[in-house]
Amino acid sequence: MHVVYDSLQQTIAFRSEIHTPVCLEGVCKPLDVLLYWDLSGAYLGYTTLEGVPLTKFDHDPFTAKDYLQLHTLLCNRYSALDRKTLEELVTSEAPSGERIVFNGMEVEAISGATVKEIQEEVVHGALYSCYSLWHLVYGQAVTSIKEHVAKNATERFVVQLLDAEWSHYWEYAVRLMDDTLIQRHPVRLAAVFQKCSPLVRKRILQKASSDHAELSDLERRLIGLFEEVDVNTRTLLIRRAIKSGAPGLLALKEGMNAMTKNQLEMYLKAAEALEPNSRQPIVTHGIKLRANSESNHTYVLQQFLNKYE
């Protein structure tokens, strides 16, 4: 496995040169290609070695379409080839239309159960090569890359992932960050939080949140994005804010009109539980100012005020 660098000496990919024999009925053919993975271990692409095109089992060279089909197959992490052994795939009982003839001998036949799905995925006449490459792409190599990255991930590397444009890099970066590192990049993480999927947001929040009453700079920034994130993330933000008591509730006051009924009730219940002195600023600067707005749930705020005034 080799590391691929860009001109700034930043790691941008991993590469492995494959020379493996593909054998069938005692007849072996070499398979020579270069495989590429990104920094998270996701498959990027492959190239042939110079002067060594890919061929099918009957020695016919791959057509342009075959090359593309192989790439499409290798991109599919969840191919029907997953969790299958070659023995399961190949059977002598398949109908003759699904068999491949080599030197006058039938050599490949895809088994009945998966025949349709797999035939659509693999290059016709190259099941063995396709099978071998797919398992190389998703096999030990991924584990090695992940282990290598986990061991060698510098802060600079993690920042590189966060600054990238791919959402799976963001999640990967967050996984690589420990509790201290994550608090050192509040601006970057807030930027990611704004644009990533709810699932990645959940991950960021899990990593960023502590049980301390006090909110960190990062947590404040995330709470500040309340109105810009999805409804499920908002619930998680409210839960975190509640743990920090009055400062958290105050930090969320702008978001009150965007809350669902249940979220508002969670918020108000937490406000209710505060000492009157701590509650007062939330009532004055938060609840009162929003109780007459256009939002559909202002009645919940009004009910609260009626109870407390």
Next chain:
Amino acid sequence: MFRLFVPLFVFCSSICLKAQSDFLIEAESFISSGGWLVDPQFVEQMGSPYLLAHGMGEPVDDAFTSIDIEDGGKHHIWARTKNWVPGNWQAPGRFQIVVNDSILPNELGVTPEWGWEYAGSVKLEPGITHISLKDLTGFDGRCDALYFSPDELPPPNDLRILALWRQQKSREPRRPSLTKRYDLVVTGGGLAGCAAAIAAGEQGLKVALIHDRPLLGGNASSEIRVHTLGIYGKFERILRQIDTEHYPNGSSDAILDQTKRDQNMQVQANVDLHLNFRAYNAVSQSDSIQYVDARHTSSGDRIRFEAPLFVDATGDGWIGYWSGAEFSYGRESVNEYDEHWERWGELWSPEEPDNAVMGSSILFQTTLEDTTVVFENVPWALDVAKGHEAVAGEWYWEFSRNDLHQIHDGEQIRDHMLRAIFGSFANAKTKEENAGYRLQWVSYLLGKRESRRLVGDHIFTFRDVLDNVQFPDSVVQEIREIDVHYQENLVDEEKPDFLSKALFYRTGKYYIPYRSLYSKNISNLFMAGRCFSCSHVGLGGPRVMRTTGQMGAAVGLAASLCKKYGVDPRTIYESHLAEYMQLIESQQSDPE
């Protein structure tokens, strides 16, 4: 509860401020509900069954009752109701009250949250007074009760105080006046409960089946219309009497299977069907349930059911919950039972436990007609539907959100789905090509997938499937994929929040042990159906209804051995397993 045509004399009490001739009428007890429907789904949250004007946009026929008034005079009238979609639009579910021939001035159903709205006042003459509810919209107006009083003071809103007040107004004694005794009391008449009742009844046990609907089958009934999936296991003969064909979910074909099921249940000699009775309490002493109390969803009549053994087949684990059985809700951490599936990671099973569960659904059916069918604008639904357009629904119209609980927030979830359906249909109707579509049927009953899971001696998990564990007490078997749902907006927040996707893990045959079908800490409680003892992912496969039916049949048979030996469910596993497994084996043939 109020008895029709019976004059009420209200006694003075701590809550009754003045001894006046005021009276309370429960809407669900009206002589005729007209086009309104009795909705008992949310009693635990809002206090009572209520009438619902579910006309899919067409105002429904008036509900009607009469009452014999002793003392006439001016009365103020309140209705307990709610605006089910508060917002900057006209409330969608409005109605009025008509007393004799006069329509009371105030439109009702306009204030958020359940509470008493003032309808107006009338001068009543002694004698028979006619009262009706006039639906104005066809969009799910709701009325729980009416209160007539010469006084200007509305009844209390606080749920706890209201419950006491109600009890006093209706002079209801603390305990039901009628007690019935059985060998086995099964609560919940879904496939699980029906199968449990049949199996136990066939073995000679006297069985009560308490079910809160007029029709049996739960999610498979023609009121919800989910078709039954899964295999029969050892119980084909029993399950064929109550299951369904494979029609599309929501199809009116469900009605045929309903007839079959109801007929087959009615001929069970040892099973007393208590339809339209909703259990509201189960009391245990020394970790053993003594009785279950249930109330009729219209008349309010109550019965106490005593038995040595009980089955919780309510889906929501109510009997377990009330009696103090251990239960779980939500998703375990992936590591708790080692249930990971790398492909789907967090969507399959989370790194940290959370309260997300699979959501609930409302199914609906449309018809295509030759002429243009008009569907009203529904501005109050568009917050939910947004731009989504649809003229058909299916199982994936499903709603779950992390600030909502599938039981406590059931009404909110149901109402959200109604808005999703009405809004998406209205959006579709703006297109020329959809002019002929009519909303023919929209369920008002939530089809639930997951809520409380009662804890048994064994907790069935995805691990049991992966490891292909064959238990000595494997009483249920299944080959269906393990499928777990997630809301689409968790992956792409632009997606409507009421649509889900399913993740299917294909597998060989797997088995559920008997030990997952009785409570760990309540010694005489069985559970069958989706409230059986399992993890969130463990529920993924066996929650389908032939499988839950197998669970029911298995506990019905176990109950017969409990009776034979005078023992509790656990002892069957510990001391009578061989006989029990043999009894199950013998089920394929006719018991005659």
